[in-house]
Amino acid sequence: MNLCNRCFIVVLFGLLLLNMTSCVKEKDVKPIKYRGSYARDFNDMNDLHLKAAKTIGVAPASSRDEIERIKKELREIKTSKTYVVDELTHSIPYLVPKAADLLSKIGNNFSDSLQRLNAPHYKLVVTSVLRTKLDVKNLRKRNGNSSENSAHVYATTFDISWVSYAKNDDSRTELTSDQLKMVLASVLRDLKKENLCYVKHERKQGCFHITAR
Numbered sequence: 001m002n003l004c005n006r007c008f009i010v011v012l013f014g015l016l017l018l019n020m021t022s023c024v025k026e027k028d029v030k031p032i033k034y035r036g037s038y039a040r041d042f043n044d045m046n047d048l049h050l051k052a053a054k055t056i057g058v059a060p061a062s063s064r065d066e067i068e069r070i071k072k073e074l075r076e077i078k079t080s081k082t083y084v085v086d087e088l089t090h091s092i093p094y095l096v097p098k099a100a101d102l103l104s105k106i107g108n109n110f111s112d113s114l115q116r117l118n119a120p121h122y123k124l125v126v127t128s129v130l131r132t133k134l135d136v137k138n139l140r141k142r143n144g145n146s147s148e149n150s151a152h153v154y155a156t157t158f159d160i161s162w163v164s165y166a167k168n169d170d171s172r173t174e175l176t177s178d179q180l181k182m183v184l185a186s187v188l189r190d191l192k193k194e195n196l197c198y199v200k201h202e203r204k205q206g207c208f209h210i211t212a213r
Contacts, residue, residue, distance in 0.1 A: 034182035044198035049151040049211040057154025075100040082107030083124040099212035123166040128159040163206040
């Protein structure tokens with residue numbers, strides 16, 4: 001056997017071994033469970049969200065034009081390594097720094113949890129952020145369940161989908177939205193225990209409604 005053939009066999013064997021190792025890793029996802037109740041664990045009512053929002057938030061803006069006067073107090077939220085900012089129709093991507101830091105912490109903790117589970121990497125999807133009073137009024141025309149007294153107007157509050165996630169690697173292993181929801185819920189429950197946020201499980205809207213404390 002000449003040198004070229006030997007090199008080819010060595011390379012081929014290495015590729016096969018790498019592929020086998022990759023397959024084992026992809027299949028070796030640890031069991032994912034959430035020992036709790038979404039309805040009971042995430043039932044912080046609107047008055048708690050509003051109290052926290054009024055304490056650390058900005059004065060509500062009537063319209064998008066008025067946002068310019070408070071932008072210096074806010075941080076723009078952009079798609080990152082751990083979350084995707086959805087196409088926003090009734091909100092704009094700005095939060096007060098404490099809320100922006102909370103969102104980053106949620107994203108990082110979610111990513112770390114997936115890594116510890118040997119699971120593929122998914123990004124969270126942020127579906128709503130800062131709303132003006134006009135945004136709230138227009139939203140209520142389409143969604144009668146939305147609150148007229150929304151904590152979103154204080155730039156302290158955001159919604160994260162528990163239905164949709166963005167896969168961020170090329171592994172063949174897939175997690176269901178139910179599995180990913182359990183991982184996200186575990187992250188949020190830990191942060192609630194640290195008194196960092198209030199959380200409401202929005203069943204009809206398919207999101208966790210989160211306000212920084």
